[in-house]
Amino acid sequence: MKKLYLDYQASTPVAKEVLLKMQPYFIELFANPHSGDHAMGWKAATHIDIAAQQVAYLIGADSDEVIFTSGATESNNLAILGLAKRAALTKTTRKRILLSAIEHKCVLSAGHVLKEQYGYVVDYIPVDRNGQIISAELEQLLSDDVLLVSIMAVNNEVGSIQDVASLSEVIRNNGAVFHCDAAQAPMAMSMRNFAEQVDMLSLSGHKMYGPKGIGALFISRDLQNQIEPLIYGGGQQSGLRSGTLPTPLCIGLGAAAEYISSAELSGMNNELRARRDKLFRMLTALPWPTTLYGSKFERRHPGNLSLGFEGFNAQDILGALQPNLAASSGSACTSGIPEPSHVLKAMGVTTEKAESVIRFSLGFETSDQELEETVRLIDAVLHRLSGNASIIS
Incomplete structure (x- = not known):
């Protein structure tokens, strides 16, 4: 895979x-x-x-x-x-x-x-x-x-x-x-x-x-x-x-x-933003309660999706996804520290909810096929973590 x-x-x-x-x-x-x-x-x-x-x-x-x-x-x-x-x-x-x-x-x-x-x-x-x-x-x-x-x-x-x-x-x-x-x-x-x-x-x-x-x-x-x-x-x-x-x-x-700073970047950013929005729609369509953290889409990084999976721990989700998917529970410079994100805490997010948040960040290379596979993997992992039988193939 x-x-x-x-x-x-x-x-x-x-x-x-x-x-x-x-x-x-x-x-x-x-x-x-x-x-x-x-x-x-x-x-x-x-x-x-x-x-x-x-x-x-x-x-x-x-x-x-x-x-x-x-x-x-x-x-x-x-x-x-x-x-x-x-x-x-x-x-x-x-x-x-x-x-x-x-x-x-x-x-x-x-x-x-x-x-x-x-x-x-x-x-x-x-x-x-x-x-x-x-x-x-x-x-x-x-x-x-x-x-x-x-x-x-x-x-x-x-x-x-x-x-x-x-x-x-x-x-x-x-x-x-x-x-x-x-x-x-x-x-x-x-x-x-x-x-x-x-x-x-x-x-x-x-x-x-x-x-x-x-x-x-x-x-x-x-x-x-x-x-x-x-x-x-x-x-x-x-x-x-x-x-x-x-x-x-x-x-x-x-x-x-x-x-x-090239002229082509604007078009590439529009495509990136569209894929980010598509991933959001696909993940929120799954049968799991989710919360988006941060600004509305027009005022946020075009590749950023900071999403909380209510009732789950982000570290558990990311661990279960290995080695198939790389995402982050916070900044890469702080993710090794076992404490809730200071960013989310400053935004008034509770510790429990902060610990459920995963940052997905897309790049110019991210394809629609990769988005579909991402959603499939996450759905399977959440089923497994919730106690339902599901196997990641």
Whole structure:
């Protein structure tokens, strides 16, 4: 039986177009891009500059505002810790950090470090039952002592898409810095104006059909002298993130940015959304009570379906589906921790219901046949778990 993969928000495959562009830089064009004394080093550096331009184009920035990192986790840490640590050195009066209650664990962990080690006050912005920021609550939390606000563009568990433009106006009018974890955004929305709306923005290659181990942090040019590096060394990337850049991975991220911002993407996203909706109709037509968590379909990631199976435990369902189907009971970065999703808890979902939720995330490769097989497998597993005889063939 073919193994079914419905965990594309955890990781996408590398697109063939992207892989082909990366390959020469492993064997043929392998020179260190920071070797400034010979033509081979210059050539590698030129191609990294092109990759930075491709990433910059995706979000409407300039290439000198793009810092390559190892992924969105590092980007988020550099943005949040880098700004706050430098601000602490200047004895800033802005000693509060605002984080949305449904941020990725790496953002929440960075906030904890700032609270415990640097004395910052960290407050959490509530969301409604759909995973949307409550604007009135954000406005009430904002004051002239807030240094930074971090809100993700698209949630990694329930797929809720935030109104970044409206949030930006409220936050920046207050004088706070706006950081946005946009790792899930390239698959979900146009990002062409993001550089105008945020001060810092994090991306990850393997969420957008690029390779793992590479990401980027957009830092507005005016803000770059206010960021304390996390990694010190040879002063690469304007001293903000030292270390030899992995040329093939940078090329891959640039190619992925070009791929995901192509004119064909709109049509591909429409097909993805249609298949997501079809899977929803098929699963909810089964004789098992289900609940959809997150925003309505028009305001959620086009491949995301966060569905609770009432009376069942998600871990039991996923375990019984192995090795035939890959899905997730939450973010891949937290699914190994035996605790209810902090995202669902922030949305007001009870522990019992949160533990019944499975995140199905579809990709461009997902076929109608795979959807039908997914529904058949889940129906068989639920029959078995409920005590009815059924065998997965």
